[in-house]
Structure formats: structure tokens, C-alpha cells
Amino acid sequence: MREGRLRPADLAREHGLSTQAVRKYEQAGILPRAARGPQGYRRYSSAHAQALRTFVALRPGYGRRAAEILRAVNSGSEDTAVRLIDQGHAELARDRETLDEVALALSELRPMPDEQPTPPTIGKLAHRLDLHPATLRKWENAGILRPQRDSATGYRHYGPEAVRDAHLAHQLRRGGYLLDQIAAVVARVRDAGGVAPLEEALRTWRSALQQRSRAMLDGSGELARYLELGASVER
Structure with a gap:
């Protein structure tokens, strides 16, 4: 991931969140780990912005699975993320x-x-x-x-x-x-x-x-865009 140029406030503003919430999502693995500037400040990229956009879009349709999906993607396990998506759709079909x-x-x-x-x-x-x-x-x-x-x-x-x-x-x-x-x-x-x-x-x-079905479609679309960015996590 190239060095970021966005601040926590830039990510938070789009979704009406606090900068503390953005940092919390990073700590939880929902966002990839941010690079640090010379003075230790977090520096985010467009991939981080898309990760947060994806999480916000996934939550209405997938609930608690949204965080699990992002953590799976950020840890390099796309297969796990897809399985979680499938489980959500199977649950909706049963309902x-x-x-x-x-x-x-x-x-x-x-x-x-x-x-x-x-x-x-x-x-x-x-x-x-x-x-x-x-x-x-x-x-x-x-x-x-x-x-x-x-x-x-x-x-x-x-x-x-x-x-x-x-x-x-x-x-x-x-x-x-x-x-x-x-x-x-x-x-x-x-x-x-x-x-x-x-x-x-x-x-x-x-x-x-x-509404949940539509939310799943919207969330899946954002996830597809995030995967296209080739997001990765420092290990």
C-alpha cells in the first residue's frame, strides 16, 4: 500500500464519525494498519477510505459479520470473506x-x-x-x-x-x-x-x-471495489 495522505478526520467526516471511531476500527482490524508520518501521526490512503466505506455499507445487511469480513480481507483471506458473504445470503434465504x-x-x-x-x-x-x-x-x-x-x-x-x-x-x-x-x-x-x-x-x-437484501447488494458492491484496490495489511 502506498504511503497515505489522508488524516483520520478526513475518513471520519465522510460518515459522520469521530476520529476516535476511525482509530478504533483500525485497532479492530476493520481498517488496514495505517502508516505513520515523521511525527507519528497516522496517514491513511484511498484504500483505507474504501475499507471504511465498505464496512459502513456492509453493516446494514451483514450485521456483526461486516467486521469479520473486513478482518478477513485485511489479513489476506479473501476465501474466508467470501464464505461469510455466502453465509449471510443463505441466512437471508432461510428467513x-x-x-x-x-x-x-x-x-x-x-x-x-x-x-x-x-x-x-x-x-x-x-x-x-x-x-x-x-x-x-x-x-x-x-x-x-x-x-x-x-x-x-x-x-x-x-x-x-x-x-x-x-x-x-x-x-x-x-x-x-x-x-x-x-x-x-x-x-x-x-x-x-x-x-x-x-x-x-x-x-x-x-x-x-x-431492505436487508438491497443493503447486501450495496455492501457487496463496495467490497468488490475494495478488493480491486488490492488492500493489504502489515504483518
């Missing part, structure tokens, strides 16, 4: 699949009538879903179902919300989701107050994934 499966499962739930007949017992609900009662007990232990208990007999009874949660869990389970993942989805439904309010949350979720 999209999860969102699509949850949206599909919710769309297939039948609306609950205003007046419900006598809440089914565990045996009746299991029969309705073509499951073994032990499966419903397992879902209860996982926090997915919250049946009511008869005060006299202690038998389980499943009200409208519990029946809805059981149908949702059944559909997600058939989609291959783990119990802890299903419990998280059911918790979202409960917090939203039902399926209909959750539709807005799903739209927000989808928008966030879209």
Missing part, C-alpha cells in the same frame, strides 16, 4: 422461506366463529388433527399450546385460541419447523392479538428483508 411458510400457514387457518361449541378435550382435538394426544402434550411443554384445565377433573380443554394455535403448529410442523421456531411464531400471533393483526407484522417483516 424468506420462513416468512413465506408462516404467511401460507396463517392464510390457511379458518376464522374462528364468534360462538364456539364446548371446547374440545385433548383426545377430540388430537383426533381432529389426526395426531396422538402425546403430541399435543409435547407442544404444550414447548409453550406452543395453552389449554385450560377443568377445576374439578383437571382435564385439558382447548378454547378457540388454543385450537387456532394447534392448527397453526400442525401446519408449520408439516413444513419441517422445529418446536422452538413454532413457539416463536405462535407467540407473535398471541402478541398481535390474533391472525389478522399479524398480517401487518408480516408485511413489516417482508419489507425489512427486502
